[in-house]
Amino acid sequence: MSLLDVENLGRTFGEAHAVREASFSLERGEIVALVGESGSGKSTTARMVARLLAPTTGRVLLEGSATVPELAYRSKVQMVFQDPFGSLNPARTIGHHLTRPLLLHRRATRKQAPQAVAALLETVGLDPSLAVRHPHELSGGQRQRVAIARAFAVEPLLVVADEPVSMLDVSIRIGVLNLMERLRDERETAFLYITHDVASARYLGGRMLVMYGGHIVEGGPARVLTGEPAHPYTRLLLAAVPNPRRGSSSTVTRPTGPRPSTGCPFTARCPLVTDLCRTTMPPVTRVADGHWARCHALGKENQ
Amino acid sequence: AGTTEPQKPQSQGPLLTIIAEQGATLARNFNPFAATSRWATRNALYEPLMIWNHVTGTLEPSLATGHTWSADNKTLTLTLREGVTWSDGTPFGSADVLFTLELMRTHKGLVGEAATPLAQYVDTITAPDAKTVVIALREAITPALYDLVSQRIVPKHIWEKVADPVTETNQNPVGTGPFVLSTFRPQGYELKRNDKYWQKVEIPGLRLSGYTGQDQINAAVLSGQIDWGAVVPDPDKTFVAKDPANHHYWWPRTADVNLVVNTTLKPFDDPAVRKAFSMALDRARMVDIALWGKSDVANAVGLPSQAYPGWLDESVLAEGKKTVTLDLAAANAALDAAGFAKGADGKRTTPDGKPAAWDLIVPTGWTDWISVAGIVSSSLAQAGITANVKTVGFDNWSSTVYGGKFQLTLGAGKRGATPYGYFRDMLSTATVKPVGEVSTNNFHRYGNAEADKLLTAFAATSDEAEQKRIAADLQRIYVAELPTIPLYEQPDWGAFVTKRYTGFPSADNAYAPLANDPLFPTTYLVYPKLKAAR
Amino acid sequence: MKSAAGGAILAVLALACLAAPLLAPDGPAAATAGAFEAPSAAHWLGTNGQGQDVFAQLVWGGRGSLLMALSVGVGTTLVAVLVGLLAAYFGGLADEAISLVVNIVLTVPGLPLIIVLAAFLPPGPATIAMVLIITGWAFGARLIRAQALSLRQRDFIAAAKVAGERPLRVIAAELLPNLWSVIAAYLCGQVVFALTAGSALEFLGLGDAGQTSWGTMLFWAQNDSALLQGAWWTFVSPGLAIALTAGSLALLNFALDAATNPRLRAPGGARRATEVLRHG
């Protein structure tokens, strides 16, 4: 039994399909990175997994159950948000942010709370004296560490991290990523790591899922995916990443026309597009062990 | 008088500006049977048969030149003036009077002085000739005369074509009065002289503007824009001093203002309590402060001696003098005796142990009354009685007061040619209605069986000496019972400016009241006397 | 600076009113002098048309006026905060319904409603306070709702939910603390509004003329034609007292505004005063 099973998840906002037919699973202690272009539905997926948003179709199973009670779910699934400025309440102290989950999920009594808070701060590499400060007195990296500490206060099995480092300065990003890695190793916590920075997904290792236009179009081990991308979008994405070592390679295709409402969302930009692509969404096609993609061209290439 | 003098061509003087309308926008309604009609309807356009002049105490001829009572006091004969024409040129005659009175009799909902006598006492109305009207009453009620002759008369040839006189707005009035309508705007209107008027009138016309409140009126009067106005605060200082040669006022008094207690309520049913209250009141201060010293404190019967020469009994007044004079010690003693215990804080409790505190309500905007109420309240406070002054909208006030649901309020005694109406309101059981039923006259709800007999006798006689004797007895009852508490004599407010016109009535030339009062259309007596200033 | 001035004026006024029994031991109603006596040593601010000491009325009357204004401020703020927060937090149908009610209340003509209500209830400061609360909460509710709505979009609310907080607790412990300055500014504004609107009602005669307050002082001044008689002190004293109170609250509000909105707070200096300062 997987820790998390996402089955055929979909969400619409009015007419717009933000996420469609998303299915994936996560094991204990696994980091799964979800990458994709802006507006492809990454955050929407994350919010559905964190139960902040109700799915329109499909379901989310935690340890095989779709009906975990609210509080129990919260004690197992936590979330870290993109913006460390917005995710901490400017009116409350750091201590408050860490104490509340401890008390709510009975991880500590009121008496033990201060020590527990201090321990948490130390875990994420912060000075325990920060507990009495307000968020605006902390730097961005410190804030994001506090946000991570808050998620870890309840000792969750899964942390949904929605672009946890993209608002942080380059020099401190890596520290936060390393922290996540360490926590995974030490506590067997699983991460759903959302990002549009393919390099950092690869850095964390684990598996990677690529989203485009609401669909998960490719999945597989991060190293494999970044090395031998199968889906044309993944290829485009990787080619666009600035890479001083490799030198730039111009592969950009400008989108022409609106995104189609049927078929593969990538048709408008795809160099390999066929008529079939315009009418039907490609099925999941196995590329290699644990590596799959959804592209009609793929089947043909393999044939 | 009596004959039509040839009118001179209109003199080109300024219009006489008179304050009589309240409201920022005025509706064009000149129906004399509607209380919502414009002021000029009943005071400049349509005339009554005769006018009670309460300054001279005489009944002055208007459309009628005289009246006679039959020996049994049941038939009234009125002689009409010769040579009167309506403003459209049609001659005026007894048919018009007959028509007006019958119209009122047959059409319910018409407002007019004659309404009550027509419904209650009048038997038949006939016109033996063009200049005579004979009214037969069912019983001898001589005071009905004043109501009947005050009725404004309308032209038969016009009103017989009016479909519904109740909802008629009579936008282009045709009357016998000294003026006719010239321009009308919602903000005000102008009248010009009626060239066919039966008397000589020099002023070319009247101008009437609407004002929203007393302050606006005061401001207009004080800035000299008005020729004829009403109340001016502290007139010597604010008004006369500005232009002593031209600014004048004259405030004759015709009725008293009373502190009215609801005699159906527990402590107020006791005359001793009413008298105790009365003795606690600082009437001199009311006159000084609310009336700038321009009036007098009330006498014991609540009738101004000026207005009723010869009617008041000096011995009764002397007898009652004590009860209407400030004597705090006596008031306190009387309250102690009546069982009003005084607490440590100086406040009393009623014999039932409740706080001696009541609401004294006055209509919003009645500035002099509100001011007086303030003084009543502080006076009573000296004796340990609390009177909370509350101002309420007039309709709220009237429904509370006339419905008998008030505790304390102020009221004005009825004015009249004789004290009959006043005492009827004050003492007659016929005017007492059960609480909840509307009573506009006797809202203090006091009745006295002995007074009833005296009032009946009064009405049945037309002999003035006899009436005066009966009036003395009524005064005696009043002083003994003190149904309401007289405070001070209410002036008939009036102010005028002689820059443009002279000839206004004044203390030196007291030919008529100065106040313009829709109930007594004495302004008709003034118009002919006004002359352009030099 | 502005807030300090505002606070100081307010403190002096409030103290004077609190100390009324010491400053004017005879009470406001004692009518001991002649009408409209000009200011003198015996009567610092002269006497009114009733022969009462204007200074005594001012300090005693301030108690009623300030109490009334304060209760209206607190009352409307409470209702507005409650309604606004509930609407904003729960959103959806609840918000839809509450907003509808709020908008309808906003379209109901305020002043006429006040007059009708004031005529309906027994006159007095309590009635005026009630009437102003009934008619005054809607705008605040809309304001608080808008503010709370924008806060609700912020991630820390989602974070609190993820932590497992219950809705009411999120509102009380996470949303509310961020709204204090808005609420305080609104409270100030409401107190000012109540002070002027309340005195307007009293001035119109819809109050209780028997109780001394700044509004009824103006009512009496008008009733006794004080201005026309040249007794400006009876009129100007209460008017100025109201204006000073309202003005000082407005100054406080100004400062609170700056506290809410950091952009209003930045240090002075003309906008484009980027001077070039060079050595030598």
Place this chain on the structure above:
Amino acid sequence: MADALLAVEDLSVEYRGLRGAARAVDRVSFEVAPGEVLGLAGESGCGKSTLALAIPRLLRAPAVITSGSVRLGGRDILELDDRRLRSIRWSEIAMVFQNAMNALNPVMRLGSQFADVIRTHTGLGRARALERAAELCTLVGIDPARLRSYPHELSGGMRQRAALAIALALEPKLVIMDEPTTALDVVLQREIMEEITALRERLGFAVLFITHDISLLIEVADRIAIMYGGRIVEQAPARSFLESAAHPYTRGLLASFPSIDDDGERLTGIPGSPPSLIDPPAGCGFAARCTLASDRCRETPPFVEIAPAHRAACWEVGA
């Protein structure tokens, strides 16, 4: 470089706040040659934007330029009067801001935003100005019909392109680009960068390109300057930057970027946080975070040439 287009010398900017003056730009000197792309990188808050705004004198209170000169074609911009300053702006120095959504007036049609700058500086009529705007749109690959649109009706990439087109409206000699692609998706970023490169090749304007993404700079810039704590700490040609970067801070920065073809090596980032600008430590600002720091670092290191066309401010890497 005598033939420099822009020569900034000894420029200092302070923010004078309640808590004291923060020196956001500290005695900075650099030059931009005609047609050159100078990349400026550094951590958040190191003063990049302040420097960018100081050049066309766009800083607002409480910022104060306390020293230095900004020479553009021989004139010192800091000495110009208001009218002359306005006439230089955009016609000689144009700008592209980080977030085009915010930089375009939301209530004005795109066409008018082109037209007002064209008309202000050239005196062309409205119709002619719109014609010119249409040309510019075609140049950056936007359908000229879009000139009738409001900014919010365009996608993020289109807005950024439009901002670029507006910047080129008067064919300026220098375009300052302050993180023009940071808000965009990688794919879009690539697209815009290619657009910029192509246009520059055609029109020959110089660019001061600001970003915090060194990888990007290495791809697009001719020379790279690294800023730290208000100062420029290293300046070198882009071509060999990866290998030749000498300053410990620059090296730290480079070590903070995971790359798509690195294999499993652990990156460390730079521990610690940047110095306070209000009360900066004496000497080298990076000393507190530097592994090579020694006593010498208490004195400000000179900005010296350590290799041809390569300068750095560090005692440890000096010649």
Place this chain on the structure above:
Amino acid sequence: MSRLPRRVLFYLAAGAVAVTLNFFLPRLMPGDPATTLVATYSGQLTAEDLQALRDAYGLVDAPLWQQFATYLSHLFRGELGVSLSQFPTPVTEVIGTGFGWSLLLGLVSVLLSFAIGSVIGAVAAWRRGSRFDSIAPPVALFAGSFPYFFMALLALYLFAVQWQLLPLGQAYGFDVEPGLNAAFAADVLAHLVLPAGTVVLVSIGGWVLNMRNTMIGVLDEDYLLMAEAKGLSTPRVVGSYAARNAILPTFTLLGLSIGNVFAGQLLTEVVFSYPGLGYQLYQAVTTHDYPLMQALFLLITVSILVVNLLVDVAYVLLDPRVR
């Protein structure tokens, strides 16, 4: 729910509530027109006359809900009835006399204070910290702290009574002929100075603050920086870029103010005897003139809703983002 049905629902619900309130509120007040009738006509009416008058006035004793049904059916036929206090003038005629003046006074004072206030606010924000900024907004604020009627009475007393510079009240004098002529226009203007001027004086502070606050927000936006970088002239930057954007939020408030022009001028009209609807409403309330009150309430609500609608529409025109 999408925007359009929601707006429609709002207007329907607001209309229904207004009509219901219009009917019941006046009838909940203490006192009734019948007693007032008795009081006013004391002694001049018999009981039968009174009944006849009550019938004519339409004051029936039927249960309230029945009266409400009658009222609704009349309303649907567009019948607003006759005024009781000005009986038998139709309500529409009574309102007709005040409508124009209220509109004139209201629009002039609201637009003037909005315009002046916004300009002061914009300039203060642009020159933040200058002497102008440290004087103008606080002064405007302090002027706005005076109770309105206090200012108005003081102005009336000083300008009209004491110095006699301006007319005492009303909308125009007797000596001019109403119509489209210069003399009348000048006279109307002279009569407008005090009422409108006092309203402007006390209401300007709010607009100043509003504009200053939103403007300061806008000044921080990148598009302002870009406008300056473009070398545009200062008036263009302040006008087309800063003020144009800053005015948007203020605009909704302007709508609210304009919507209230028929309701909010009671004190002005009382003090200056101005022949508008505010004073009529006050009179209607104090005389229990139900039909007039109902019609005025209806007018006020409808005008608020209409202005709301107009603001919605205008907002769409002014702010392309909400289209």
